[in-house]
Amino acid sequence: MSESLDALELRIAELRAQVRRAVKARDNTLARSLRGDLRRAEQAWDRAVGAGEPESPQEREAPLLPVREQVHQALALLGVPSAVRMIVAVNDAFFSGALRGPQLTSLRRDEERSFRGDPYARPYYLCAALTDRLSPARGLLADSTWEPERRVLGPLSPRVDFLVSAMRVADRLVRMTDPPQGARRLLRRMAQNIPGAVEGLAPADPETTIRAARAELEVHHAADVAQRAEVAARAGRQLSDAERLFGAVALSTLRGAS
Amino acid sequence: MNGRLDRLRGPVPSRPHDARAIAALAANPGCARRALLDAAGVDKDRTARHLGFPAPFGQSQFAITRGNSFETVVKENGCAELLRLLRELLKLPVAEVGYQDVESVGAHLRHSHTRALVDRAAREDGPAVFYDHPLLSLRIAGHVCYLEPDVVAFQVEGRFHIVEIKSFSVIDGQAEPRKVAAAARQAAVYVLALRALLADLGHAEERVSHEVVLVCPENFANQPTAALVDVRRQLAVLRRQLTRLTRVDTLLDGLPEGLTFDLAPGQDGVPTRPAGEVAEALSRVPARYAPDCLSTCDMCMFCRDEARESGATDLLGRQVRDELGGVSSVAEALGLAEGTLEPAEGQEEIARLLRLAERLREECLR
Known part of the structure; x- marks a missing residue:
């Protein structure tokens, strides 16, 4: 590379001399075309000098996607109702990394307003996950195109969803040839809370993580599916369209104990 | 009164x-x-x-923010970190992973919802469930006060435990004793309130364990670690103090x-x-x-x-x-030590000790 740089510098010096001679000879047409060559040579020199430096993280291209698209992207990867922190972490690890928590605070409210104003006008809405009281779960975002069972929560669901999202993050890593450092760290952070997924301080292996998560998932799966189906059926019976996506205001607690 | x-x-x-x-x-x-x-x-x-x-x-704003962010780390993803810690600490079976956010019903119903959930858990003896953001109450001197634990109460093998999340760090297995003591006292208040709730619902109050789980950051990282803290002594003191509050008429007399x-x-x-x-x-x-x-x-x-x-x-x-029992003031103690004051009846022993201490001090200073 230094050779080509040397050659470029020689060429630039040569071109400058030619430009000077052309200007002195008042040959404007030649001077203009020589100046064009000089500019190109200088640009090539700039590029050659810059090529050796590692690209700084700030220079990652600014995302052209709006915030809700970015959130949707992260949710599609995770595949389960997720907390804002998790969505930001996934965006950071796999996508633009430009998403910030505070940008998401009013997202659900805006989506709800949009839906109530003009139902089903958008291909998808970022909606709430419903608790077993059919109220919106705090801090979780979901995708309205998911089937109702995936958007409701039973008592076991937070754990099940955590295991599923860990599996999906690991699965994504398996399919990447050169996974980014941040994505490996995210997996490591998730894997250390799954029994048998990591040993000590070693980096997490995606395949092992998937196996470990699946093993634990099998323990909870049947019960969780039944509980979720029950809540989803109840939501389907009792709630309006908007409430089914964004949750109902809780008016009563459990019956039986007062 | x-x-x-x-x-x-x-x-x-x-x-x-x-x-x-x-x-x-x-x-x-x-x-x-x-x-x-x-x-x-x-x-x-x-x-x-x-x-x-x-x-x-x-509390400084920084401490509050730090405490909240650590609490979020411990509780995020359905208490994933907490589950790992409790599986290590209490051998919590893998199947027991339930999680209920009491706050999901809205602020005005939190207390009654906590009550209902705890009652159901105590009756059915079901799998372990974390109760996040519970709201407990305790009667203090005739007034009901509501306690909003930054803690999770959970149940394993029919016993409830209080989990207290604190952001002071445990370095090399050691934490500052004063902070642990303060956390233990605070957790004892929650144990007492939860016991009162169970008793009120007609369950045995021993089902709330006197061992609380204290979760703190380990060493210099943000990685949580957990320890069991026995709060029986704090509970006893608290009980005594609360009965004193209700028997405050003797103080008023x-x-x-x-x-x-x-x-x-x-x-x-x-x-x-x-x-x-x-x-x-x-x-x-x-x-x-x-x-x-x-x-x-x-x-x-x-x-x-x-x-x-x-x-x-x-x-x-x-x-x-x-x-220095029996010696009421610093001046009196110094007088006894220097021999300028004659010990009164019953003060002979402490006076002898003080004079001995004074002699030792003189010898050291010489």
Whole structure:
């Protein structure tokens, strides 16, 4: 590379001399075309000098996607109702990394307003996950195109969803040839809370993580599916369209104990 | 009796207690002044300010933010971190992973929802379930106060445990004893409240374990670690102190009829009563100052000043005070040590020790 740089510098010096001679000879047409060559040579020199430096993280291209698209992207990867922190972490690890928590605070409210104003006008809405009281779960975002069972929560669901999202993050890593450092760290952070997924301080292996998560998932799966189906059926019976996506205001607690 | 307490407080609403305040009660069970002020629901912070002795503490915004962010780390993803810790610590079976966010019903129903969930858990003896953001209540001196634990109560093998998440770090297996003690006292308040709830629902209150799970960051990272802390002693102290609050009439008996700690706030809420008068009223009730008060009680600076003026041995800490039993002031102790004061009856032993100490000191200094 230094050779080509040397050659470029020689060429630039040569071109400058030619430009000077052309200007002195008042040959404007030649001077203009020589100046064009000089500019190109200088640009090539700039590029050659810059090529050796590692690209700084700030220079990652600014995302052209709006915030809700970015959130949707992260949710599609995770595949389960997720907390804002998790969505930001996934965006950071796999996508633009430009998403910030505070940008998401009013997202659900805006989506709800949009839906109530003009139902089903958008291909998808970022909606709430419903608790077993059919109220919106705090801090979780979901995708309205998911089937109702995936958007409701039973008592076991937070754990099940955590295991599923860990599996999906690991699965994504398996399919990447050169996974980014941040994505490996995210997996490591998730894997250390799954029994048998990591040993000590070693980096997490995606395949092992998937196996470990699946093993634990099998323990909870049947019960969780039944509980979720029950809540989803109840939501389907009792709630309006908007409430089914964004949750109902809780008016009563459990019956039986007062 | 309530009328009497209302008179002590003056025409302002009674101040509700939070877990910290209740825990602080247990920190110094011998202090009649604190017991009385708390029973009457006097705003101690304002009183201390008015007297010109504002308390030197209060949580900093940084500490609160740090505490909250650590709590989020522990609780995120359905308490994933907490599950790992409890599986290691209590051998929690893999199947037991339930999680209920009590706050999902909305603020106005949280207490009744907590009640309902705890009742259901106690009845069905089902799998372990974490209860996030529960709201418990406790009756203090005739008033119900609501406790909002930053903790998760959970159930394993039919026993409930209180989990207390604190952001001070455990370095190399050691944490600062004072902070652990404060956390234990605070957790004891929650244990007591949860026991009261179970008893009220007709279940055995022993089902709330006296061992609380303390979760703290480990070493210098943000990685949580957990330990079991036995709070039986704190519970006993707390119980005793709370019964004292309800039996506060014995404390009231010795006081003059017209006594009041009323600050007589004007239209704008600024106290109008002369500070000297309030101080005079407060000095009628004996305090039991100890250096520990500096971290728990709003009145600490006032009491310390008082103890200094009278040269009380309280200033030197509980241990020294107890060893100097029968000697009422620092001046008296020094007099005994230097031999300028003849020991009174019963003081011979302590006088001999003090003189011995004085001789040793002289020899060292020579």
